[in-house]
Amino acid sequence: MESIKRDLFGPGPTNVPDSILQALSLPTIGHLDPAFLGIMDEIGERLRHCFQTKNSLTFVLSAPGSIGMETSFVNLLEPGDKVIVCINGVFGGRMKDICERVGAEVITIENEWGTPVDPDELRATLEANSDVTAVAFVHAETSTGVRSDAKSIAEIAKSHGCLVVADCVTSLGGVELLVDDWGLDVVYSGSQKCLSCVPGLSPITFSKQAVDKIKQRKSRVQSWFCDISLLMSYYESGEKTRAYHHTAPVNSLYAMNEALRLVVEETLQVRWDRHRDAASHLYSRLEAAGLEMIVAAEHRLSPLTLVRIPEDVDDAAIRGGLLNNKNIELGGGLGKFAGNAWRIGLMGQNATVDRADFIADALISEL
Amino acid sequence: MESIKRDLFGPGPTNVPDSILQALSLPTIGHLDPAFLGIMDEIGERLRHCFQTKNSLTFVLSAPGSIGMETSFVNLLEPGDKVIVCINGVFGGRMKDICERVGAEVITIENEWGTPVDPDELRATLEANSDVTAVAFVHAETSTGVRSDAKSIAEIAKSHGCLVVADCVTSLGGVELLVDDWGLDVVYSGSQKCLSCVPGLSPITFSKQAVDKIKQRKSRVQSWFCDISLLMSYYESGEKTRAYHHTAPVNSLYAMNEALRLVVEETLQVRWDRHRDAASHLYSRLEAAGLEMIVAAEHRLSPLTLVRIPEDVDDAAIRGGLLNNKNIELGGGLGKFAGNAWRIGLMGQNATVDRADFIADALISEL
Numbered sequence: 001m002e003s004i005k006r007d008l009f010g011p012g013p014t015n016v017p018d019s020i021l022q023a024l025s026l027p028t029i030g031h032l033d034p035a036f037l038g039i040m041d042e043i044g045e046r047l048r049h050c051f052q053t054k055n056s057l058t059f060v061l062s063a064p065g066s067i068g069m070e071t072s073f074v075n076l077l078e079p080g081d082k083v084i085v086c087i088n089g090v091f092g093g094r095m096k097d098i099c100e101r102v103g104a105e106v107i108t109i110e111n112e113w114g115t116p117v118d119p120d121e122l123r124a125t126l127e128a129n130s131d132v133t134a135v136a137f138v139h140a141e142t143s144t145g146v147r148s149d150a151k152s153i154a155e156i157a158k159s160h161g162c163l164v165v166a167d168c169v170t171s172l173g174g175v176e177l178l179v180d181d182w183g184l185d186v187v188y189s190g191s192q193k194c195l196s197c198v199p200g201l202s203p204i205t206f207s208k209q210a211v212d213k214i215k216q217r218k219s220r221v222q223s224w225f226c227d228i229s230l231l232m233s234y235y236e237s238g239e240k241t242r243a244y245h246h247t248a249p250v251n252s253l254y255a256m257n258e259a260l261r262l263v264v265e266e267t268l269q270v271r272w273d274r275h276r277d278a279a280s281h282l283y284s285r286l287e288a289a290g291l292e293m294i295v296a297a298e299h300r301l302s303p304l305t306l307v308r309i310p311e312d313v314d315d316a317a318i319r320g321g322l323l324n325n326k327n328i329e330l331g332g333g334l335g336k337f338a339g340n341a342w343r344i345g346l347m348g349q350n351a352t353v354d355r356a357d358f359i360a361d362a363l364i365s366e367l
Numbered sequence: 368m369e370s371i372k373r374d375l376f377g378p379g380p381t382n383v384p385d386s387i388l389q390a391l392s393l394p395t396i397g398h399l400d401p402a403f404l405g406i407m408d409e410i411g412e413r414l415r416h417c418f419q420t421k422n423s424l425t426f427v428l429s430a431p432g433s434i435g436m437e438t439s440f441v442n443l444l445e446p447g448d449k450v451i452v453c454i455n456g457v458f459g460g461r462m463k464d465i466c467e468r469v470g471a472e473v474i475t476i477e478n479e480w481g482t483p484v485d486p487d488e489l490r491a492t493l494e495a496n497s498d499v500t501a502v503a504f505v506h507a508e509t510s511t512g513v514r515s516d517a518k519s520i521a522e523i524a525k526s527h528g529c530l531v532v533a534d535c536v537t538s539l540g541g542v543e544l545l546v547d548d549w550g551l552d553v554v555y556s557g558s559q560k561c562l563s564c565v566p567g568l569s570p571i572t573f574s575k576q577a578v579d580k581i582k583q584r585k586s587r588v589q590s591w592f593c594d595i596s597l598l599m600s601y602y603e604s605g606e607k608t609r610a611y612h613h614t615a616p617v618n619s620l621y622a623m624n625e626a627l628r629l630v631v632e633e634t635l636q637v638r639w640d641r642h643r644d645a646a647s648h649l650y651s652r653l654e655a656a657g658l659e660m661i662v663a664a665e666h667r668l669s670p671l672t673l674v675r676i677p678e679d680v681d682d683a684a685i686r687g688g689l690l691n692n693k694n695i696e697l698g699g700g701l702g703k704f705a706g707n708a709w710r711i712g713l714m715g716q717n718a719t720v721d722r723a724d725f726i727a728d729a730l731i732s733e734l
Contacts, residue, residue: 004393065613198618199617226590248431
């Protein structure tokens with residue numbers, strides 16, 4: 001097959017380091033091979049570190065990030081359960097959709113696209129509603145480039161006895177995320193963003209409180225594939241008799257193991273700082289060229305920057321030109337931002353000041 | 368990461384050809400990149416050939432084979448729909464489980480493990496029950512090494528106006544499979560068996576009749592991830608404006624494209640014959656050594672052979688010895704065959720007379 005090389009500055013996938021691609025292409029072994037179970041254990045250990053959690057039920061789902069979202073809700077919620085979903089972009093909207101399919105009673109809080117979830121509105125909504133089982137929000141909205149205040153949201157939800165579900169697809173490995181300290185109960189992510197791994201996997205973690213809620217379910221989980229009770233005995237028991245559930249994507253998990261190793265080696269704080277510094281540099285370069293960042297400085301998500309497309313500029317021409325002439329992928333706007341914003345990702349391997357210069361130079365030269 | 372090399376003679380994954388591993392590790396590009404959409408089209412064309420179908424809705428799901436099973440039923444069936452599930456092993460049992468989670472009314476036909484689905488029993492059950500929406504069966508039971516007569520089953524089901532769902536996880540690319548000629552409506556498979564690709568993907572195809580049934584649904588599909596109405600416009604319309612649904616597992620799809628290319632290049636008939644000849648050779652070698660095949664000759668599934676473990680032989684010691692001393696994976700029994708049968712896979716790259724000799728020599732020398 002012909003090799004196509006792009007510089008990936010969209011909302012993910014980002015470029016994948018060579019050592020991860022090398023791990024990916026190691027010979028396939030069986031998913032029940034003791035050597036593979038050793039790799040699964042290693043992944044679990046490293047992932048717990050990256051999530052900053054002690055949760056025993058911390059593993060990697062065999063499908064993209066949206067299966068992380070679905071797995072969270074179909075297990076945690078039963079029909080009739082009340083859930084508050086905070087919506088400030090595409091992915092909050094998807095949470096609502098999935099919760100409805102579960103048969104949950106969904107209460108929404110909607111905040112303007114490009115702004116974070118409003119903790120005061122959450123507090124008021126919790127005060128106005130009793131018996132809410134869970135609060136769900138998107139830590140890092142990939143559609144708008146906004147970071148919400150996960151710590152405050154979780155604190156408010158917890159003070160009302162709610163479980164907390166957080167979408168951390170674009171924050172894990174790139175932005176401060178402290179699952180245990182903040183009291184997040186179910187957190188999922190994706191492989192292809194700040195972890196700089198290939199797309200197709202979804203890391204996830206469940207707190208003990210979440211596991212307890214799931215164990216008390218009266219109804220069966222509606223999805224067989226996502227039913228974590230079929231996996232729980234393995235992760236929970238400490239026994240190493242692994243029951244067969246489905247055939248794990250062995251090679252992709254080799255890649256994930258290497259991606260997590262790189263994060264641990266670099267250390268989380270250094271990696272978070274690197275993402276922040278790269279993004280700051282990008283803001284300065286683009287602002288100096290007269291471009292406008294859409295999100296207020298204090299709410300920006302360093303791995304993903306939304307830039308307003310100037311009125312006289314043709315979105316498709318610019319992105320097409322970058323792709324076809326320079327092999328550079330720039331992200332288009334999603335949902336309400338389609339056609340009026342670019343999404344520039346500086347994630348994982350690409351989160352450096354040099355790469356920020358590279359994409360700033362390329363974009364500015366097209367204007 | 369350390370490389371572990373095994374000769375894989377279990378129920379899958381099988382060994383992956385180098386050219387597929389090379390394709391897998393090509394640089395990642397974006398899932399909305401026009402170059403990637405070209406690859407998706409190529410995959411669709413090749414997959415239609417492998418399935419022997421003209422179905423426009425023929426594509427690869429971003430998760431292992433069990434998501435193929437789940438996607439089939441959650442889309443095709445609505446709560447209250449009547450479905451006949453034929454059970455002659457683990458995977459028929461899983462079909463029943465998933466259909467129940469959908470809220471369907473499930474009628475089962477159970478045949479002895481190690482024997483095929485009985486078409487006469489299906490006919491009688493269809494005559495005794497009206498308004499059956501679909502008949503589901505496993506073409507190639509990976510738990511028992513049995514091939515059922517898909518053509519007859521589909522013919523009977525069709526004559527009663529039913530849609531037909533077939534699990535072809537261990538038959539696609541290794542055993543005769545004629546989706547259109549036989550009248551199969553929903554057919555799914557896995558990447559890691561006779562296609563000799565890495566595990567983690569599930570090829571699937573839907574007939575026009577299946578699509579029509581899905582379009583007439585009154586209720587929403589219970590799974591967001593598996594809801595093909597969210598994907599259908601892309602595959603059905605012929606338009607190439609690809610809507611974003613989830614981030615495709617780009618690298619795994621590179622590998623799938625190469626795996627399918629190899630099948631088309633070899634031609635299906637040659638590949639089916641190769642699997643049959645390798646298996647025949649294996650039977651002779653093992654029978655000459657006094658071992659007994661569990662399945663009657665006419666119902667054997669060439670890619671996967673069940674061998675009875677002699678009474679004085681220690682299953683764990685033999686499999687452990689092969690793995691630890693010779694880096695050979697042999698499959699253990701599943702379900703009712705746990706501890707009393709081995710499952711020997713000769714799939715994809717390993718379906719040759721030479722490889723049959725290799726595993727026969729290795730196993731016989733351990734006895």
